[in-house]
Amino acid sequence: MTPESIEKDRPAADWVAMLRERYPVEPGVDRVLMRKLQRRPGPAYKAQTLDALVAGATALIRAEYAKEFEIGSARWLTGGASKLQLAFVLRWQPQGTPIETPMVLRMEPAASVCETSRLREHQLLQVFEPIVPVPKPYWVDADGKYLPYPALIYGFSPGVTKPSRTTSNVSGLGTNLGPQLRSRLAPQFIEQLARIHLHDIRDPRLSAFTVPPSPEMAALWAVNWWERVWLEDADEEVPLMRLAAAWMRTHLPQTDRLSIVHADYRTGNFLFDEDTARITAWLDWELGHIGDRHEDLAWSMSRAFGHYQEGGGEFLTCSLMGETEFIERYQAASGLTVDRGKLHFYRILSAYKAIAIVLGAGFRNAHNGKSHQDVLLVWLMGLSASLLDELRTLLDEVR
Amino acid sequence: MQIRAPIVLQAVIKSFAEVVLPAVAADNRMAQEQAQLILGLLTLLGQRMPHEFAYDLDELKRLAALGRTLQQLAPDAALTSQVQHGEEVVSRAGASPAELLDAVGALRAVVGEHVSRLENQDSGPGAAARRAVLDCVREQQVRERTWLLMQGWEIDPSSLPTLESLIAVPVTGTRGPP
Numbered sequence: 287m288t289p290e291s292i293e294k295d296r297p298a299a300d301w302v303a304m305l306r307e308r309y310p311v312e313p314g315v316d317r318v319l320m321r322k323l324q325r326r327p328g329p330a331y332k333a334q335t336l337d338a339l340v341a342g343a344t345a346l347i348r349a350e351y352a353k354e355f356e357i358g359s360a361r362w363l364t365g366g367a368s369k370l371q372l373a374f375v376l377r378w379q380p381q382g383t384p385i386e387t388p389m390v391l392r393m394e395p396a397a398s399v400c401e402t403s404r405l406r407e408h409q410l411l412q413v414f415e416p417i418v419p420v421p422k423p424y425w426v427d428a429d430g431k432y433l434p435y436p437a438l439i440y441g442f443s444p445g446v447t448k449p450s451r452t453t454s455n456v457s458g459l460g461t462n463l464g465p466q467l468r469s470r471l472a473p474q475f476i477e478q479l480a481r482i483h484l485h486d487i488r489d490p491r492l493s494a495f496t497v498p499p500s501p502e503m504a505a506l507w508a509v510n511w512w513e514r515v516w517l518e519d520a521d522e523e524v525p526l527m528r529l530a531a532a533w534m535r536t537h538l539p540q541t542d543r544l545s546i547v548h549a550d551y552r553t554g555n556f557l558f559d560e561d562t563a564r565i566t567a568w569l570d571w572e573l574g575h576i577g578d579r580h581e582d583l584a585w586s587m588s589r590a591f592g593h594y595q596e597g598g599g600e601f602l603t604c605s606l607m608g609e610t611e612f613i614e615r616y617q618a619a620s621g622l623t624v625d626r627g628k629l630h631f632y633r634i635l636s637a638y639k640a641i642a643i644v645l646g647a648g649f650r651n652a653h654n655g656k657s658h659q660d661v662l663l664v665w666l667m668g669l670s671a672s673l674l675d676e677l678r679t680l681l682d683e684v685r
Numbered sequence: 686m687q688i689r690a691p692i693v694l695q696a697v698i699k700s701f702a703e704v705v706l707p708a709v710a711a712d713n714r715m716a717q718e719q720a721q722l723i724l725g726l727l728t729l730l731g732q733r734m735p736h737e738f739a740y741d742l743d744e745l746k747r748l749a750a751l752g753r754t755l756q757q758l759a760p761d762a763a764l765t766s767q768v769q770h771g772e773e774v775v776s777r778a779g780a781s782p783a784e785l786l787d788a789v790g791a792l793r794a795v796v797g798e799h800v801s802r803l804e805n806q807d808s809g810p811g812a813a814a815r816r817a818v819l820d821c822v823r824e825q826q827v828r829e830r831t832w833l834l835m836q837g838w839e840i841d842p843s844s845l846p847t848l849e850s851l852i853a854v855p856v857t858g859t860r861g862p863p
Contacts, residue, residue, distance in 0.1 A: 333703045333704075460837065460838070521687060522687055522790060523790070523796070523797040524797070525793065525796045525797045525822070526819075528797045528798075528800040528801045528804070529800055529804065529818055531801075532800075532804030533804075589840060590838070592840070593840050594840060594841065601840075645687060649687055649692070652692055652695070653692060655695070655699060658704075660696035660700065661696040661697055661700035663696070664688060664692055664696040664697075665836070667688050668688055668833040668836040668838060669838050670687070670829075671826060671832070671833050671838070672826075672830055672838045672839060672840075674822065674826050674829070675822075675823075675827075678822045678826060681819060682819055
């Protein structure tokens with residue numbers, strides 16, 4: 287099959303079978319990637335009204351909660367690039383007394399720039415609710431039985447992703463937290479990442495996850511996941527991506543200890559209280575999986591999520607601290623070592639993954655009109671230029 | 686380079702029609718009218734933009750033919766000169782933008798396949814080929830980053846040269862004074 291002969295908007299069964307055989311991934315990931323390709327020839331995203339989603343949320347809650355309740359104050363939320371989000375207030379009596387609970391409905395569009403499972407996201411929120419600040423998970427509509435597309439409902443978390451007197455690009459990218467917030471948020475950022483990585487991967491509540499069966503499978507599954515997304519979604523060939531994939535395949539690191547990986551751990555994905563500088567919630571757990579801790583560290587260190595210190599100083603990881611300080615403080619907080627070679631491998635994978643998301647999936651979904659914010663996906667495609675340059679630089683350093 | 690007019694316009698029109706337009710106050714008649722006009726103009730642009738080059742080339746050919754006819758009927762030095770220039774431009778406009786883009790895409794695909802094959806070989810020009818790819822990417826990415834500079838992704842925007850200095854073609858229109 288030559289690239290010219292592949293009709294990605296209407297993927298042929300033999301091409302899909304070839305991808306699955308050549309790029310095996312964790313079963314839960316395979317399911318969502320298959321679902322994406324099966325749905326691809328189907329209709330574009332159908333614009334949803336607040337009323338329709340409130341009706342869907344009502345049906346979901348009614349199926350899970352036997353008593354009387356009422357949904358009010360529904361409004362759209364923005365912030366993420368991949369999911370549709372609606373805030374509302376639930377008037378109910380979970381303990382026998384009437385209360386009002388602010389909640390969020392988080393629903394997939396027809397196809398997402400990050401194709402993931404709501405059930406896996408729900409399970410991770412359940413596991414980590416007592417461990418790090420996360421929105422309280424309530425209900426999940428894993429297959430879109432009650433809502434137009436799969437969705438989950440969790441508690442509304444107060445806070446902001448960036449200081450109210452600053453600007454950033456979309457999805458919290460390029461946020462400058464400023465020196466004062468930086469020093470107060472950095473210890474929490476590190477300490478909470480360590481807590482995530484130290485949690486037991488055999489937690490029985492993680493039934494939708496599969497533990498990589500061998501020490502190098504964590505890296506192989508991760509490479510396969512994102513190479514598959516790239517091949518399934520990208521429009522224009524990028525020879526550098528070929529080079530990067532080939533390099534990663536011949537340099538797969540062995541994992542010394544498996545961890546739960548958040549996989550989008552960065553500034554812009556946590557909420558904090560501006561007055562107390564306390565992190566109130568970690569969001570966007572949808573890419574979470576069991577893998578190598580270096581994957582999270584490397585992702586956080588992407589150039590896309592940081593900036594240079596004011597006045598021409600060092601580069602600040604996630605606008606929080608220098609790279610060396612980040613690594614040292616993580617090692618101290620977790621008691622786990624950081625292997626520079628593995629870190630570099632995962633930095634290459636992180637750049638590759640980010641390009642697959644913004645340039646591959648972003649293009650395909652906007653091209654097919656599959657999301658509620660195609661215009662945001664097209665805007666995000668522009669990030670690929672600096673990501674490709676980061677990938678080139680990282681590959682150059684290992685040549 | 687993937688952020689091109691067709692996909693940008695498609696996404697902008699969808700966002701405008703489905704999200705922004707319904708939110709414009711119904712009693713603001715000027716905003717309502719201008720919102721509809723914006724939608725109409727963007728739709729017109731989206732439909733016609735792929736044909737602009739062919740449209741202009743077609744017009745130039747027919748104008749040159751008309752000029753040559755008129756010049757034969759009543760010779761005029763300025764007309765002769767401009768007809769010759771027009772015909773010369775037509776003769777140089779061999780490849781359309783779509784053909785150019787197709788050629789870029791096809792070459793990217795072949796190079797990509799070639800790179801994969803080389804990387805899977807135990808011997809051969811591996812290191813030199815990798816070096817060539819990385820060098821080419823470095824040059825190309827400077828151009829793409831500069832092209833997209835206004836989006837605000839660069840952590841050090843001042844490090845990038847101007848677009849004009851990189852692609853060495855005039856960015857202003859070629860239309861002469863009236």
